[in-house]
Amino acid sequence: MNRRADFPLLAANPDLHYLDSAATSQKPAVVLDALREFYETSNANPHRGAYELSVAATDRYDAARATLARFLGVADADCLIFTRGTTEAINLVASAWGWRNVGPGDEIVVTALEHHANFVPWQQLAIGRGATLRICELTSDGHLDLDHFRTLLSSRTKVVAFAHVSNALGTINPVRELVALARELTGAVIVCDGAQGVPHLRVRYDELGVDFYAFSGHKMCGPMAIGGLIGPRWLLETMPPYQMGGDMIEFVHDQTTTWNVLPQKFEAGTPNAAGAVGLAAAADYLDAIGMDEVLRHERELVSDAYARLAAIDGVILYGPPPSERSGVVSFTLDDVHPHDLATILDGDGICIRAGNHCAQPLMRRLDVSATARASFYVYNDKSDTDALIAGVLKAKEVFGHAAV
Numbered sequence: 001m002n003r004r005a006d007f008p009l010l011a012a013n014p015d016l017h018y019l020d021s022a023a024t025s026q027k028p029a030v031v032l033d034a035l036r037e038f039y040e041t042s043n044a045n046p047h048r049g050a051y052e053l054s055v056a057a058t059d060r061y062d063a064a065r066a067t068l069a070r071f072l073g074v075a076d077a078d079c080l081i082f083t084r085g086t087t088e089a090i091n092l093v094a095s096a097w098g099w100r101n102v103g104p105g106d107e108i109v110v111t112a113l114e115h116h117a118n119f120v121p122w123q124q125l126a127i128g129r130g131a132t133l134r135i136c137e138l139t140s141d142g143h144l145d146l147d148h149f150r151t152l153l154s155s156r157t158k159v160v161a162f163a164h165v166s167n168a169l170g171t172i173n174p175v176r177e178l179v180a181l182a183r184e185l186t187g188a189v190i191v192c193d194g195a196q197g198v199p200h201l202r203v204r205y206d207e208l209g210v211d212f213y214a215f216s217g218h219k220m221c222g223p224m225a226i227g228g229l230i231g232p233r234w235l236l237e238t239m240p241p242y243q244m245g246g247d248m249i250e251f252v253h254d255q256t257t258t259w260n261v262l263p264q265k266f267e268a269g270t271p272n273a274a275g276a277v278g279l280a281a282a283a284d285y286l287d288a289i290g291m292d293e294v295l296r297h298e299r300e301l302v303s304d305a306y307a308r309l310a311a312i313d314g315v316i317l318y319g320p321p322p323s324e325r326s327g328v329v330s331f332t333l334d335d336v337h338p339h340d341l342a343t344i345l346d347g348d349g350i351c352i353r354a355g356n357h358c359a360q361p362l363m364r365r366l367d368v369s370a371t372a373r374a375s376f377y378v379y380n381d382k383s384d385t386d387a388l389i390a391g392v393l394k395a396k397e398v399f400g401h402a403a404v
């Protein structure tokens with residue numbers, strides 16, 4: 001089905017082939033309308049005023065949280081904290097929980113396919129607290145090596161952090177298996193980076209078994225600078241606030257302060273209420289398509305792209321087979337630098353990502369400095385793949401290699 005017409009930027013640029021949705025998705029009109037409608041009808045600072053308009057803003061913000069909680073299978077909506085996105089959500093856990101609970105001799109387990117947002121906060125926590133960072137390696141086809149993962153886990157493990165889906169390879173990690181191993185062998189807090197999970201898979205937080213789950217709105221058709229952290233109430237209640245200021249306090253005495261209840265304890269300052277309302281509209285949009293259909297559509301496109309790229313002499317593809325990944329395909333072409341390839345493609349209106357995808361530890365393991373990455377979403381169709389393949393063949397010619 002062609003959903004391109006739902007997205008004003010794409011509808012206005014019929015020749016544009018947007019294949020960088022893993023970086024950020026385009027936004028449907030229903031999301032842009034929701035943002036505008038919030039500011040036109042309900043704009044006031046939530047939680048601050050006793051007047052009707054402020055109550056309306058608060059209601060809209062709370063309703064957005066309830067919508068997201070439903071969409072993500074979170075029974076206790078107060079345990080869904082709005083953040084700027086995945087990066088802030090993971091930093092919140094590493095700071096508020098990590099710095100109190102991780103110490104010398106403890107271990108933190110991460111994986112080699114993490115985005116820096118789920119790697120550097122843990123690495124720096126380990127350095128700062130005298131703990132050890134342990135890194136789960138990958139199999140040759142871009143899956144986590146579960147045998148290695150098992151060997152890293154022990155009673156010393158305080159945190160186990162992994163992505164739901166890899167942004168660079170599209171690998172879908174076996175979350176329940178990872179959780180089962182971590183629960184069996186450690187007493188660790190389990191953190192899942194869902195930045196590439198929520199946009200592409202049907203996520204039921206309450207069934208995943210992880211403790212913390214982080215996500216970003218802008219990769220799931222929502223606005224930028226809104227996303228969230230989901231966590232268990234008992235853990236969130238024992239954690240100190242991450243930031244201090246308005247809204248997150250109960251009483252401020254001269255020398256001490258007590259904290260507000262969840263979720264406000266972790267939402268200091270004026271919230272991005274319009275963003276939350278826009279994000280709820282995005283969740284409703286995806287829900288109407290159905291997340292199973294989203295993944296089916298992406299798989300169809302990525303399978304076709306994978307097969308056609310594989311048929312081009314000089315293309316190397318990275319990661320698991322298409323049936324085991326989300327809508328991402330990472331590749332290199334001969335000795336053409338991925339940035340040069342992206343520039344050639346850009347000349348024909350084809351937007352792909354080139355670089356290390358904020359996953360330098362992964363690039364080292366793949367033994368490349370960068371890859372080209374095309375990522376598909378609900379608005380892409382076969383014409384985008386046709387353009388991609390034509391662009392890659394053209395780049396081969398431009399850089400002096402005979403096209404197949």
Ligand code: 7TS
Pocket residue numbers: 022023024084085086087088115117118163165166167168193195196216353357358
């Ligand atoms: N984790 C993963 C798996 C991601 O893909 C990203 C962003 C983040 C965390 C950070 O999300 P943010 O919304 O807080 O920035 N990934 C990408 C990408 O692949 N290209 O640009 C951003």
